[in-house]
Amino acid sequence: MPAVSAPAESAPLAHAGCRNVAPVLNRVGDKWSMLIVMILSDGPRRFNELKRLVDGISQRMLTLSLRGLERDGLVTRKVTPSIPPRVDYALSELGQSLREPVSALGEWAIAHIACIRTAQAAFDARGASD
Amino acid sequence: MPAVSAPAESAPLAHAGCRNVAPVLNRVGDKWSMLIVMILSDGPRRFNELKRLVDGISQRMLTLSLRGLERDGLVTRKVTPSIPPRVDYALSELGQSLREPVSALGEWAIAHIACIRTAQAAFDARGASD
Numbered sequence: 001m002p003a004v005s006a007p008a009e010s011a012p013l014a015h016a017g018c019r020n021v022a023p024v025l026n027r028v029g030d031k032w033s034m035l036i037v038m039i040l041s042d043g044p045r046r047f048n049e050l051k052r053l054v055d056g057i058s059q060r061m062l063t064l065s066l067r068g069l070e071r072d073g074l075v076t077r078k079v080t081p082s083i084p085p086r087v088d089y090a091l092s093e094l095g096q097s098l099r100e101p102v103s104a105l106g107e108w109a110i111a112h113i114a115c116i117r118t119a120q121a122a123f124d125a126r127g128a129s130d
Numbered sequence: 131m132p133a134v135s136a137p138a139e140s141a142p143l144a145h146a147g148c149r150n151v152a153p154v155l156n157r158v159g160d161k162w163s164m165l166i167v168m169i170l171s172d173g174p175r176r177f178n179e180l181k182r183l184v185d186g187i188s189q190r191m192l193t194l195s196l197r198g199l200e201r202d203g204l205v206t207r208k209v210t211p212s213i214p215p216r217v218d219y220a221l222s223e224l225g226q227s228l229r230e231p232v233s234a235l236g237e238w239a240i241a242h243i244a245c246i247r248t249a250q251a252a253f254d255a256r257g258a259s260d
Contacts, residue, residue, distance in 0.1 A: 025239055029164045031155040073249025094245050101238045104231040109155055115224050119203025 032057055032065040033074075034102050037091065040075065041099045044090035074098060162187055162195045163204075164232050167221065170205065171229045174220035204228060 035054050039045060045053070051062055066089055069075035074095035080086040091099070162184065169175060169183050181192055196219055199205035204225035210216040221229070 025161040025164055025236070029159055029161040029235065031159040034155055034159045071250050071253040072246045073253070074246075094242060094249070097242065098238060101231065101234040104234055105159065106155070108228060108231045112224060112227065116202045116204075119224070120201050123201040123203070 030065070030068075032061055033069055034105065036062075036065055036069060036089075037074065037095060037098055037102045038106055040089060040091045040095065041103065044078075044088040046086065046088055050089065069095070160195070160198075162191055163199055164235065166192075166195055166199060166219075167204065167225060167228055167232045168236055170219060170221045170225065171233065174208075174218040176216065176218055180219065199225070 032054065035057075036050060039050060039053050047062070047066075050066070051057065051059065054062065057065075066075060066077070070077050070089075072094075073092055076090050076092045076095075078088045078090065080088070165184050165187070166180060169180060175183070177192070177196075180196070181187065181189065184192065187195075196205060196207070200207050200219075202224075203222055206220050206222050206225075208218045208220065210218070
């Protein structure tokens with residue numbers, strides 16, 4: 001039944017695609033970049049708003065992450081020549097397409113955080129008793 | 131219409147959840163961990179198989195990533211007492227639940243790698259001409 005597309009298997013992705021995916025995941029699979037994409041999903045933000053909303057990010061890491069996201073074409077940077085100049089960051093069209101997979105991962109993280117904390121505590125307890 | 135559940139908004143995730151999500155994304159939102167999860171989606175693997183399949187990973191980074199994934203309860207480590215001992219890594223039940231969001235991100239990466247490369251080249255060219 002060629003009209004029915006089979007669900008994508010992870011095999012070709014992991015094997016044939018591994019070489020290609022790794023560099024993209026460098027950016028996309030980066031905690032700060034993912035949090036920035038999640039926040040920009042709500043609309044454009046200024047640098048200091050992002051700094052406040054991305055809990056725990058340093059000024060330097062935010063600058064680097066935004067530059068990386070801009071370089072990858074995921075985020076646009078719009079300078080309004082006021083005094084002082086106003087700089088807004090927003091998801092590009094490409095960045096918009098990343099909203100869904102990134103928010104699925106974020107939702108997974110929220111849903112499973114308790115399991116992970118429990119597993120961590122058990123692992124650490126085993127290590128301590130060895 | 132309370133029977134129809136609205137699509138999850140990113141706003142609560144990004145804001146209220148940001149503090150909680152960040153540490154989980156430390157692991158999940160890590161390139162190597164994601165690649166390992168993708169590969170283990172096909173079934174258990176031994177250390178050296180993983181080393182070969184996760185293109186570009188160092189022995190040390192693979193060891194650290196696997197230990198982190200085990201600590202988080204995402205990967206199990208089974209030692210068979212043969213000579214030499216055989217060690218198999220597999221996704222736990224919790225790790226299985228991560229397959230879908232991680233593979234969605236991997237598929238996004240594969241689908242958009244050309245766009246990203248083009249954006250990077252354009253960004254670098256702008257930088258060079260500044």
